[in-house]
Amino acid sequence: MKKELKVFFTALLFYTRIPCPSWADHSQENLNKATRYFPFIGWIVGTGAAVVFGLSSLIFPVSISVVLAMITGVLMTGAFHEDGFADTCDGFGGGWTKEKILDIMKDSRSGAYGVIGSILLLLLKFSTLVELGKSDIWFCISTIILANTLSRFAAVFVTFTEKYVREDELSKAKPIAKKLSTSDFIISSLWLIPAFLLFKNPMYLLVLIPVFLMTIYLKRYFKKWIGGYTGDCLGATQQINEVVILLSCLALWKFI
Numbered sequence: 001m002k003k004e005l006k007v008f009f010t011a012l013l014f015y016t017r018i019p020c021p022s023w024a025d026h027s028q029e030n031l032n033k034a035t036r037y038f039p040f041i042g043w044i045v046g047t048g049a050a051v052v053f054g055l056s057s058l059i060f061p062v063s064i065s066v067v068l069a070m071i072t073g074v075l076m077t078g079a080f081h082e083d084g085f086a087d088t089c090d091g092f093g094g095g096w097t098k099e100k101i102l103d104i105m106k107d108s109r110s111g112a113y114g115v116i117g118s119i120l121l122l123l124l125k126f127s128t129l130v131e132l133g134k135s136d137i138w139f140c141i142s143t144i145i146l147a148n149t150l151s152r153f154a155a156v157f158v159t160f161t162e163k164y165v166r167e168d169e170l171s172k173a174k175p176i177a178k179k180l181s182t183s184d185f186i187i188s189s190l191w192l193i194p195a196f197l198l199f200k201n202p203m204y205l206l207v208l209i210p211v212f213l214m215t216i217y218l219k220r221y222f223k224k225w226i227g228g229y230t231g232d233c234l235g236a237t238q239q240i241n242e243v244v245i246l247l248s249c250l251a252l253w254k255f256i
Helices: 002-015 028-056 062-077 080-094 098-106 112-135 137-161 182-190 192-197 202-226 231-255
Strands: none
Touching (some): 002 028, 028 062, 080 098, 112 137, 112 231, 137 202, 137 231, 182 192
């Protein structure tokens, strides 16, 4: 039990800025196992953002509540995945060979592709959340939690089905380079069940279709250009699918 707790707190330590016990560490063994908790980390981050949104909506307009919820998510993760998305935009936008793409993504500086991509992504996320909040507060809260959970599972799926392409010591995510085991993949998928149970209508399971299609597309795109994935690619997968889930839930709300 203590060993499993250590794996969980390793995941919490690596994927968030939430304070953890001093005995939690970044050992490679625990980090590889910690991927099984990645969707659960989404539950934690999503719940934090959803609670802030719900409480704020009692006082402020929906638009302000959405901004506060987005700030909460960024503070909880340290913009970990947003940074990966920006680096991916820079790498694939400015590089034309595998080596060049990987070099650009490794650069800590943000380029035009990363800045523009991040602005557009955040604007789309903000606008969609505002529309969800205007439709129904509880529905918006449920969608925030689902989006954070399912989008992280999409990243786990990429880890499970593709290979990690960086082998150098300068890699920002080298400890998660090993292939995910089948048992860990199954465990990670179980965290989706309570997220979908937040919705009364089982038709919202249809959200899985666009998420699956987007993940397959991203997976094949990464493989075509660099032969697999990097940590930044996983961040981009999470961020893009988070928006896909928000948009899908909004569309389903309009028609169900």
